[in-house]
Amino acid sequence: MIVEVRDLRKRFGDVQALAGVDFDVAPGELFGLLGPNGAGKTTTINLLTGLARLGGGAVRIAGIDCTRSPKAAQHLIGVVPDESNLYPELSGFDNLCFCGALYGMPAQERRVRAGELMEIFGLSDAAGRKFAGYSKGMKRKLTIAAGIIQRPRILFLDEPTTGIDVASARRIRQMVADLRRSGTTILLTTHYIEEAERLCDRIAFLVAGRIVRTDTVANLMQPVQGRHVMQLRVSGSPATACGRLESMFPQMQFHALDEKRIRTESCEPIRAGLLVRFLEEQDIEVIEARLVRPTLEDIFVQVTGIEAAAMQKEKEKPGGPA
Amino acid sequence: MKGWIAFWNIILKDMRAYYLKPPNISWGLIFPLAWTGMFFIKSGSGLESVRGLLPGVMAISVLFGTTSMLAVTVTFEKKARSFERLLLAPIPLGLLMLAKTAGAILFGTINAFVPVVMAVFLVDLSGVSWTVLLPAVVLIAISSTFLGLFIAVSVSEVFEAQTFSNFFRFPMIFLCGLFFPIAQLPAWLRPLSYALPLTYGADALHEATARAGRLPLSLDVVVLAVFCLALFLVSLRNIKRKWIV
Secondary structure (H helix, E strand, C coil): CCEEEEEEEEEECCEEEEEEEEEEECCCCEEEEECCCCCCHHHHHHHHHCCCCCCEEEEEECCEECCCCCCCCHHHEEEECCCCCCCCCCEHHHHHHHHHHHCCCCHHHHHHHHHHHHHHCCCHHHCCCEHHHCCHHHHHHHHHHHHHCCCCCEEEEECCCCCCCHHHHHHHHHHHHHHHHCCCEEEEEECCHHHHHHHCCEEEEEECCEEEEEEEHHHHHHHHCCCEEEEEEECCCHHHHHHHHHHHCCCCEEEECCCCEEEEEECCCCCHHHHHHHHHHCCCCEEEEEEECCCHHHHHHHHHCCCHHHHHHHHCCCCCCC | CHHHHHHHHHHHHHHHHHHCCHHHHHHHHHHHHHHHHHHHHHHCCCCCHHHHHHHHHHHHHHHHHHHHHHHHHHHHHHHCCCHHHHHHCCCCHHHHHHHHHHHHHHHHHHHHHHHHHHHHCCCCCCCCCHHHHHHHHHHHHHHHHHHHHHHHHHCCCHHHHHHHHHHHHHHHHHHCCCCCCHHHCCCCCHHHHCCCHHHHHHHHHHHHHHCCCCCCHHHHHHHHHHHHHHHHHHHHHHHHHHHCC
16 A cells, blocks of 8 residues: 555644544555545645644555654655645746755756646646736646646645636546546545546545545445436425325335425336326426436435535535536 | 755745845845935934944844845745645755745845945945954844744734834844943843844944954854754744644
């Protein structure tokens, strides 16, 4: 394992930010830490990269014990923080060169590499412009480029697509996938469930400073494989409708998602016509009926108990998967 | 070798991003000029007073130049989180902070010589001991810079750094013997004078410009060196304690 984390603990005053987190990341793996805001994702990254002091537990990176000397493995890692924190006064190109210099790259090598990255990230035209004048998406791309200029063996990506437009977020996800294919080990934190599902080999659900489940995406999705899900939007009370549907169709599960929507699950294909006809006989108008592909979100909600609506709210912020 | 590439580039980056900005260059020139003019007019004793004023004006230029810049290069970067980038670099914290402060030391030293360059055109400076003056200025610049670092690490906002700096700067100017001899201060204030690094810097400057130092030069150098080391080590400890939480 290239990253080994055991019983990681951290407390800020009265708040127990991490309460015994354990996980491993294999070489070349894209490992995701998925959780809502405040779950402890950034704290985990800060502890692993030496930006914060361990409150307890042990960390090994590429075989180096970082428990007592957090800077010991910094030459092997790249970090993309959750905020674009490059230097506003420097141009995009100079920012990359400076970041390369921080890792001891010789001048010629870092200039070539910076030019290469500006090209890859589609920022060549803005290479000479000051970072302060970049758009949010451009800033994010350059921050990722700065994190990989020294070709790190392990990349820590903290919320790479938060707060940026959909097109830029999509491009960044593509870049992350390319990096993974090139053999870089990546530890990604996100609160976008679909992002984690699309990108990660394995995912850990982090809630309130604890990992509640870690597995491959395929294994996590196992319980919903072969399940059929339909969402109905009704005019009346979904709770009343659910009650009536349950008595009529006992082989299916129904529950109200909000004031308008009902979620229907079954092992058998769901015949929409049957449900619609039944509800209309009950004087409940069905405005919309659509089949839904079971997603990791269903598992996340099941395992963590965090309401789908709460995660949806996060997802609706700019940058959420499209 | 890799550490030194980082070290050198941090200095270069700070030079480009902060020190060589037109407002800082003009401030570096105007500030000593204004102080020189003010004391020259106030003394009313003609051009011969310029040489006597030189240590005070040089010391003020260094003190203000260095402490003000640290508030920007350290506190501002910490606030903007770009300082995290430096903390993530695989170089020892001590080397990193030396790189962050080297620009201010250079800036302060250059600032100190602005009044000297002006004075060259007004008075005869042939009696000045340059071999004492230059090391004295550099030591004052280092101790002032590390004082600025200590202040910058103790606060979280740039304006707090500026305010907190004044808490040290103004008493130091009046208590260090630059403009009022320490012997003329009230007896209860004198111990405080000797607890300030600038007192020893000012004494070395008086020795260099007019052979008028009151303490042995070696004592000035040793005490300034001890202040430099202590302020730097305390600042490093504070960074580890407060910024890597």
